[in-house]
Amino acid sequence: MSARTTGQVRVVGTGLLGTSIGLGLTSLDVDVVLDDVSPSTLALAVDYGAGRRAAEGDAPAIVVVAVPPDVVARVVAEELARFPEALVTDVASVKAGPLAALQAAGAPVARYLGSHPMAGRERSGPIAARADLFLGRPWVIAPHEASTAEQAVLLESLAFELGAIPVRLPAERHDDAVAVVSHAPQLVSSLLAARLVDAPDHATDLAGQGLRDTTRIAASDPALWVQILSANAARVLPVLSDLRDDLDALLGALADPAAPGAQRALADVLAAGNDGVARIPGKHGVDLRTTTLTVLIDDRPGQLARLLTEIGELGVNLEDMRLEHSPGAPIGIVEVSVLPEAAGGLEADLERRGWRVA
Ligand SMILES: NC(=O)c1ccc[n+]([C@@H]2O[C@H](COP(=O)([O-])OP(=O)(O)OC[C@H]3O[C@@H](n4cnc5c(N)ncnc54)[C@H](O)[C@@H]3O)[C@@H](O)[C@H]2O)c1
Ligand SMILES: O=C(O)C(=O)C[C@]1(C(=O)O)C=C[C@@H](O)C=C1
Numbered sequence: 001m002s003a004r005t006t007g008q009v010r011v012v013g014t015g016l017l018g019t020s021i022g023l024g025l026t027s028l029d030v031d032v033v034l035d036d037v038s039p040s041t042l043a044l045a046v047d048y049g050a051g052r053r054a055a056e057g058d059a060p061a062i063v064v065v066a067v068p069p070d071v072v073a074r075v076v077a078e079e080l081a082r083f084p085e086a087l088v089t090d091v092a093s094v095k096a097g098p099l100a101a102l103q104a105a106g107a108p109v110a111r112y113l114g115s116h117p118m119a120g121r122e123r124s125g126p127i128a129a130r131a132d133l134f135l136g137r138p139w140v141i142a143p144h145e146a147s148t149a150e151q152a153v154l155l156e157s158l159a160f161e162l163g164a165i166p167v168r169l170p171a172e173r174h175d176d177a178v179a180v181v182s183h184a185p186q187l188v189s190s191l192l193a194a195r196l197v198d199a200p201d202h203a204t205d206l207a208g209q210g211l212r213d214t215t216r217i218a219a220s221d222p223a224l225w226v227q228i229l230s231a232n233a234a235r236v237l238p239v240l241s242d243l244r245d246d247l248d249a250l251l252g253a254l255a256d257p258a259a260p261g262a263q264r265a266l267a268d269v270l271a272a273g274n275d276g277v278a279r280i281p282g283k284h285g286v287d288l289r290t291t292t293l294t295v296l297i298d299d300r301p302g303q304l305a306r307l308l309t310e311i312g313e314l315g316v317n318l319e320d321m322r323l324e325h326s327p328g329a330p331i332g333i334v335e336v337s338v339l340p341e342a343a344g345g346l347e348a349d350l351e352r353r354g355w356r357v358a
Pocket of ligand 2: 092093117118119120121122123181182183217
């Protein structure tokens with residue numbers, strides 16, 4: 001496949017995010033140049049095929065800064081100064097702080113447009129990187145007073161190229177949103193997993209899928225998360241404070257489950273959880289009789305019909321289907337449910353025919 005992104009892309013910071021971006025773009029024949037403060041990390045990213053080493057004479061059209069949040073503003077400022085023709089973006093998990101720091105430092109922010117792919121892993125470094133990390137995931141682009149619509153379109157193309165769904169959101173609103181959907185969940189998962197430290201072996205030996213589902217991200221890098229949480233502390237605080245109120249009410253109910261109103265209080269907590277989880281896009285309950293494949297389609301007339309026709313041609317019966325749109329994004333997400341025994345073959349056949357299956 002060839003890319004819509006033309007020109008060179010320079011990636012600074014070749015850890016999980018930077019190497020994943022490099023792998024995805026390189027597979028589309030984009031000229032990717034890589035840089036990292038750590039020579040061994042850079043060498044690994046080059047060995048994995050995420051791009052070539054940065055060199056004299058590089059002339060990137062886009063610079064993607066994928067370094068830890070505490071140095072992101074400094075590195076963005078350096079890149080703006082070093083490549084005066086380039087659009088510089090970053091992928092840090094917080095957006096308001098870096099923008100404010102750049103503005104305060106008098107950096108040429110008219111060429112800076114922050115972004116944040118809502119995709120990651122609980123592991124760091126280039127070894128954990130994957131070209132398909134961003135498939136079907138939102139990728140926030142955070143316009144500000146000095147950025148332009150053309151720049152946003154350029155980054156949207158980059159995100160789309162990597163299979164992500166671009167979403168425009170100003171930095172402050174982004175930071176409010178991730179406090180609820182990313183930062184508080186990380187802490188809750190860590191707190192939950194911390195309960196296991198002193199649990200006896202016969203308890204941890206029984207760990208089932210419920211515990212695994214709720215604790216995967218507890219394995220995340222503490223050093224990175226200390227930075228993320230510190231940078232968004234003021235927005236995470238009210239979320240955790242509301243959570244503490246809910247926890248206090250729950251403790252009251254559990255202290256005497258037979259007391260009047262206690263059963264209702266417990267049921268309310270669980271029902272609110274049902275309502276909350278139903279609001280997560282693409283998580284509308286699991287039908288164990290079918291397997292769901294997620295296919296990304298260009299948001300153009302006839303694409304959905306073509307997909308359904310091809311599934312028919314492949315002799316697979318559709319059990320169910322859902323179409324999701326992200327407002328303004330040039331992509332549609334189709335969830336097709338098929339019998340489990342047909343799913344593996346269908347996925348391979350669709351990919352062979354050029355469809356992108358997430
Ligand atoms: N990990 C995730 O799931 C995730 C998801 C979305 C966004 N992010 C954001 O992406 C950024 C990178 O996170 P990651 O998980 O890839 O971390 P990582 O630790 O895997 O990689 C960071 C890389 O940056 C390099 N680096 C540090 N300082 C540098 C400097 N001054 N110049 C050049 N390179 C430097 C490090 O050597 C390392 O290779 C962070 O800002 C993070 O908030 C992370
Ligand atoms: O799924 C993971 O392991 C993540 O790290 C994901 C996740 C998230 O909370 O969605 C974590 C932090 C990043 O800023 C973006 C993505």
